[in-house]
Amino acid sequence: MTSTPSDTSPYGELRAELATLTTEAFRPELAEIDRRSTEEIARVMNGEDQSVPAAVAAQLPRIAAAIDATAERMARGGRLIYAGAGTAGRLGVLDASECPPTFNTDPSRVVGLIAGGPGAMVTSVEGAEDSKELAASDLDGLKVDVNDTVVGISASGRTPYAVGAVEHAGARGALTIGLSCNADSPLAAAAEHGLEIVVGPELLTGSTRLKSGTAQKLVLNMISTITMIRLGKTYGNLMVDVRASNEKLRARSRRIVALATGAPDDEIESALETTGGEVKNAILTILASIDARTAAALLRNAHGHLRVALEAARGAGPAS
Structure with missing residues (x-):
């Protein structure tokens, strides 16, 4: 078969790469899901979501090792920095923003970076996720050093911004964690601690805000919460590191x-x-x-x- 120009174009190569990712796989059994009743669709989604905790559980030893390493560096005064694009970036910013009211941390101790800056939380910034250089610049703005931990977050595990963040942070001596939802990802390969939570194809093809996003949220919950427990921010299961200011x-x-x-x-x-x-x-x-x-x-x-x-x-x- 003769190749067409589009087959060898950058977009053709990208389409071919996406076709190999579990998170992008098409599910023919759901091809007519739009014809089902609302309750039926809800039941399917609920069933899909129940597979996520098991996928997280399969990686618990790796997650625990990453948390212990993070807590050790934070105990030395380091920071926990999340870096991602799109949904993954938003989840990182969300987790970071909830640490001050929950654990009375200084806002500078847990930071969320999203490709394209704060405006990308609500509006897509075209091309931002494709830039490793942008990730390096964002981290240089924080003056990342050996006491910091940088967590690159990407469902596909190939997003340049997340991969670039991990690579740049590692070169600066920071601890690096790569959180993705595909096996054998470039992100995990670039990180000291690769966490690959493989949840399988999404209900809507490629909509990684669904199971992949849920898996990422669960892991980020663990990273921040258990790190804070290790840092003495709790007494038992009580949030004691709060100050009565209102x-x-x-x-x-x-x-x-x-x-x-x-x-x-x-x-x-x-x-x-x-x-x-x-x-x-x-x-x-x-x-x-x-x-x-x-x-x-x-x-x-x-x-x-x-x-x-x-x-x-x-x-x-x-x-x-």
């Missing part, structure tokens, strides 16, 4: 202190008042029967880990 947060703070200590309301109010609304400090003053200044010193020595500070206050172990 009425809603004051109510939440009182409840957290109550759950952690079982103390009566008046003791909780007094503890929060003397510690300036710092929940960790208030809990420590109650459980260890110490004053606010001592509690603050113990927490500093324990690098913010409430359980370690509590053990030190009780003489059960060193606060380090």
Whole structure:
């Protein structure tokens, strides 16, 4: 068969490459899904989504190793930086933006980069995802160094912006993680920790905001949440690293202190008042029967880990 000019054009090559990706595969059994009832389509989608947690579970050892490495660098003052395009980039920005209200982190500690800049959160920026150079420039703007972790996110695992981010970060000595939804991806190959969550073809051919997006969200939840647990941002399953700065947060703070200590309301109010609304400090003053200044010193020595500070206050172990 004689090749046509379009077969060898860049677009022809791209079409051929996409045809090899699991996330882009066509499913003939769903070719007439638009003829089904709304409830039938919903049941199919729900069934598809149930396969995602199993795909994530298959990669848990790799995910855990990536999280431990991330937490180690963040404990040294490093940052967690997500980089992606389109849906993947938006998911990274979303996860980053939720860390300050959840864990009282400085907004600069967990950062989301999306190809094309903040405007790309709501409007597609043509060509931005195809530029490795743009990713390098965005990371240079953050002055990425050896204490940082950069997570490239791409459903296909071939998006130049995500791959370029990982390559550039690795060259700067940063820890690199590549999160994709296809096996043997260039992104995973470029990263120190390759996380390939293979969820299979989408309900709508190539619509990776569906199962692939769900899988990425689940993994990002794990990366940020477990890293923060490792950094001492929680006490058990309580979000203790919050400061009561408005009425809603004051109510939440009182409840957290109550759950952690079982103390009566008046003791909780007094503890929060003397510690300036710092929940960790208030809990420590109650459980260890110490004053606010001592509690603050113990927490500093324990690098913010409430359980370690509590053990030190009780003489059960060193606060380090």
